[in-house]
Amino acid sequence: MDFVLTLVNGLSLGGIYAMIALGYTMVYGIAKMLNFAHGDIIMVGGYTVLIFLSINPILAIVASMIFCLLLGIVVEKVAYKPLRGASPLAVLITAIGVSYLLQSLALIIFGAQPEYVIIADLGVLNIGEISIGYNTIITLVSTVIIMIALTLFVKYTKIGRAMVAVSEDKDAARLMGININMIITITFAIGSSLAALAGVFSLLKVPTITPTYGSMPGIKAFTAAVIGGIGSIPGAMVGGIFLGIVECICNSIPELAPYTIAIEFLILIVILLVKPSGILGKKRREKV
């Protein structure tokens, strides 16, 4: 019974990782860059919820998603777009700079003490001996809906197809009439609003936030994206769920619990050694 609960918790935590990992993986696929500021978008989303919470929780969630969506677009336009074609290292360092900038701004505005962001007290569902928090269930259901929606979007819409085309061959995509900049903007918008949503679900689990709130989930989700195969959307989903389950199983075994994070990164290393392109990643010849 305990194991079922661990599994359900793992699935829901994994869903949160997957939501964040999707942002990493889509941006990597389309813009060929690692957006290390992506985790901090979660933090910004959390504080946005805090600001609007007194008005209405639903409004706060929507506001957080919209604000992060716009922030993602602005960050891309201001920080990354001027570096199109620059060396990957320059882009990476800029992304780290953006990450510190967002954290420092949060520190100035909200201070270093944790803030409590209690979005809603949802209670628990009792099925026989198992009691599952409604927050866990909502997270799970939302994750499934988002994944299905995103998969359908990529597969069956014109913009989605253009995204796949850009991620495979930018120049050929341009010859089709696809505006690369527009596709990159859309990608950042989707990734950032998913990060905001991931922040909301994290806060439903543990309702405290600090300026470094996004770092750990950001790194874990990045790990998940790499495990699943960076650049691959199903890979981010699989990697995220996998990592969430591993984390919850480790945490449920007292002897392993202190080493959970180490174990997660160990898995990353092992996967990188065995299959460097990740579980669902494709080996792709890099075109010059």
Place this chain on the structure above:
Amino acid sequence: MALLEVKDLEVNYGLIKAIKGVSFEVNEGEIVALIGANGAGKTTIMHAINGIIPKARGNVTLQGEDITSTPAHKLIYKGMAQVPEGRRIFQELTVFENLQLGYYSKKGKAEFEEKLTEMYEHFPILKQRSSQIAGTLSGGEQQMLAMSRAMMSSPKLLLLDEPSMGLSPLYVNTIFEMIETVNKQGTTVLLVEQNAKKALTIANRGYVLEIGKMVKTGTGADLLNDEEIVKAYLGG
């Protein structure tokens, strides 16, 4: 007024001058062949025209409109489509999805179906393989797909960079027949080819490029009979 006019084009790769002042034109309704040895700069010219690589000097006009600094993704909306060197089809997508992307710049479901049917009539194999992942097609089938993808937008001007590369004679014939057909149906063609003989045979006019410079021009027939050309490019 020529449909496509290239004037004093210069292209550099860093310090290397790849194209050193090239001018030529393609008139409406023509097939114009651009021939030259490996590394002469044919692909560079194609990419400079379509805005994939920057021009150091010179200008390009399409139907009298200056497109020298038009971004690459806008050119298809002005009626210029391309089959790039090495096909560059979207390997991870299906044949059908590739054709949908070829129609990206256009609107209208009925016209799409019409175009699609037309392509499937040209190349029935593509219809059979419509839901196959394009990366798993044979080289010849991929080339047919690249050609069809470019034609989906009903371009006025079609740029072809070595459409017969790596194909067996049977496929080469199929591709050249398609080029002649689309030309008869009103598409103007600029054709880069290693297969100079075949290219000049179907071309109205040809240009010969040598290390970044145009060294000769004439009608297809003239160039086919030119002794130097025969020696250098036709294995005579």
